[in-house]
Amino acid sequence: MRKRKGNKIIKSAVFFGSVRLAAAVTLGILALLLLFILVKGVPHLSLKFLAESPENMGKEGGIFPVLIGTVYVTLTSVLIAMPLGVAAAVYFSEYAGKGRLVHIIRFFTEVLAGIPSIIFGLFGFAFFVVFLGMGWSVIAGGITLSMMILPTLIRSTEEALKTVPGAYREGSLSLGATKWQTVVKVILPCCRSGILTGLILGIGRAIGETAAVMLTVGGSLKLPVSIFDSTRTMSLHLYMLASEGLSQEKTYATAALLILIVLGINWLAGFIGRRLTKE
Template identity: 45%
Template structure:
């Protein structure tokens, strides 16, 4: 009886500590988002979202920066998702277990912790200078793809490993090939976890400044890009510029820009979450 009471007390204490940790994360996040909405909602208008910037970006809108951000995030996902998922499939389903595989996985984990400015210098050297893409959308998207690949690969690997081995064995026993098993059995069950990795990648790609600073963004470019070899404005760098480099910039424009960036990231999150929920529902059915 005494031992049971002790276990109950320890369990309640553990739950209390975990609940407190959750509150310490959630409350500051909610306060930050609420503060940005409060300070920036006054700047949000049709003109602010759809107009070109003018008079040194102190008037007009941020439409080129919005379009540039959407192009970069879309291009990044188009490159990083197939490569990341394909790499995870190979490492989980096809690669031989051994020291080499452990070294590769350790390298991927280490790459996830590399500072973003290092990726920016890598993109500058490889895509801008060596491959001669110049400062362009394609150079920026490829650099951001390199940045989020470790996150997507790691999340996809864990999702693939979570699929029970019995599913694979049953499929193979019915005469399916290895690839048919991966494509029709393993991937559908792992897709919710894979999309979680994609969500994390989206958040990082949309908010980075250092990699795009060296590979794609322009200080002031009041026009839309005509090809993937053009420079663009982007919301993270635009927010940095108007907050630090332009004197007498109205505060509501700064916070309004931050609010728009937050909204774009949220839209991508919602789309990915809806797709993930649909996969979960179809898996249960």
């Protein structure tokens, strides 16, 4: 009897020890990754780095055109995906019944969310760059990314719409407003911050995306002027620097900046989301 009990205690100790170890390894390695890149990269960040043009393919100088390219591509994708995503979510949550057709559309949205980014890149290349003749450009990359972030936007907007109490809808409808008036004047204003959260998450995803962008925006280091110019985003720039081993310093700086921006964006989304739940 006593021996069995001792056995059990040892087993417990081993089990909890290994769980603790697993947790420590997981958290430790993720922290190491962040700290390593930030510690090596942040000291090389400066206003000069942000405001200057790159020289020697990025070996020297800054990343100004890359920043502008990133903003361009991201804005394009969000401007296209946002109206579509919100409209789709409004349809799903306010208009659609439980019909077969709706079920099928939902299934395809899930499929779209699961497609790997390189496939989006291939498609963007075949369709926008070649078939529609856009060439490697901001617009080709932007539309490709908008397709990628669409499911995120639909899902988060729908979640937000769900939080609006049914009484609001009934109140508005009983006052004689039409369904559309109810949506525009009552429901959407109620879940502004929820929609904003989804928008910010979409932006974060668009900025971090590389594979899809690689095959659609080209990679020019010139300052893009029109949306039909080729450009390079930050994540693509990081890949180019890393794969060509041009400059350790610039690579770490770019990686650190990318991490800071993406973490900042996701933190902001979380912050707004938490405020939403308090409301």
